Amino acid sequence: MPTLTLDQLIILLTRYVTETGEMLDLLLIGALALPAYGISGRATHDVDAEVVGSIGRLLDFLTKAQIPADLTQNFSGWSIVAMPPGYRDRSTILVDQPNLRIRILTPIDFVLAKLRRGTDVDFEDALLVVQQNRISSADIRTASQSAITASPQDTALFLFRKTVELFCQNLPEITEN
Numbered sequence: 001m002p003t004l005t006l007d008q009l010i011i012l013l014t015r016y017v018t019e020t021g022e023m024l025d026l027l028l029i030g031a032l033a034l035p036a037y038g039i040s041g042r043a044t045h046d047v048d049a050e051v052v053g054s055i056g057r058l059l060d061f062l063t064k065a066q067i068p069a070d071l072t073q074n075f076s077g078w079s080i081v082a083m084p085p086g087y088r089d090r091s092t093i094l095v096d097q098p099n100l101r102i103r104i105l106t107p108i109d110f111v112l113a114k115l116r117r118g119t120d121v122d123f124e125d126a127l128l129v130v131q132q133n134r135i136s137s138a139d140i141r142t143a144s145q146s147a148i149t150a151s152p153q154d155t156a157l158f159l160f161r162k163t164v165e166l167f168c169q170n171l172p173e174i175t176e177n
Contacts, residue, residue: 003043004067006035010095010102016061017099025052025101027091029075029113031125033104036094038132042125050075050088079116080156084109084146107133108143115144118163130171137168 009032017024030048034040046068051058055071062069076083087109095102105113107129114126129135144164148157 002045004032004045004047006032009047009067012062012065012067013100013102014097016058017097020057020061021099022057023053023099024058025103026050027052027075027088027103027105028094029105029110030070033094033110034125034128036092036104037107037110037129039128042128046070075113076150080151080154081116081160082147082150082152083116084112084143085150108135108139111135111140112143112147115140115163115167116147116160123167126167127171137171140164140168 013024013026016022027050028036028048029050030046031042031044032047034042047062048070049072051071051073053073055073059069059071072078076087087105090106090109091103092106093101094104104110110129111126114122114129130140141164144160148160151157
């Protein structure tokens with residue numbers, strides 16, 4: 001399976017809106033967003049995104065292009081741990097073309113999204129974004145508390161708190177400025 005770059009995705013989605021005439025508003029939530037945070041070299045093969053509106057035609061289009069995709073209308077619902085309220089409103093517009101808008105999470109929201117999932121690759125991505133954007137452990141703890149407060153009470157929150165704490169304890173000192 002070939003790797004997919006952000007530039008390739010933009011070209012592909014531009015073709016999608018041209019061919020279908022549909023408007024597309026997409027919030028990238030996976031590794032394809034990393035170049036927008038100033039991080040290069042992380043290969044990915046798929047698109048992870050929250051989509052405003054219908055997903056079916058876009059998913060069919062990406063499947064025909066042999067691009068795996070995990071698409072949702074509510075990314076916060078991918079985990080018991082909610083995203084911090086307002087994550088959509090805080091997102092940054094990366095591409096704003098006729099019928100096509102591509103956004104990314106703020107760096108801190110991206111880090112929390114990665115910590116919610118918690119795989120080794122997610123921790124590596126989160127660490128890269130923390131270092132590149134000089135995010136402090138205090139900011140991560142504050143944002144994680146906002147996510148916890150917005151989440152249903154569940155034992156998964158205990159694990160998330162521990163994950164955040166371990167991640168913050170292992171951050172290089174450079175991020176504490």
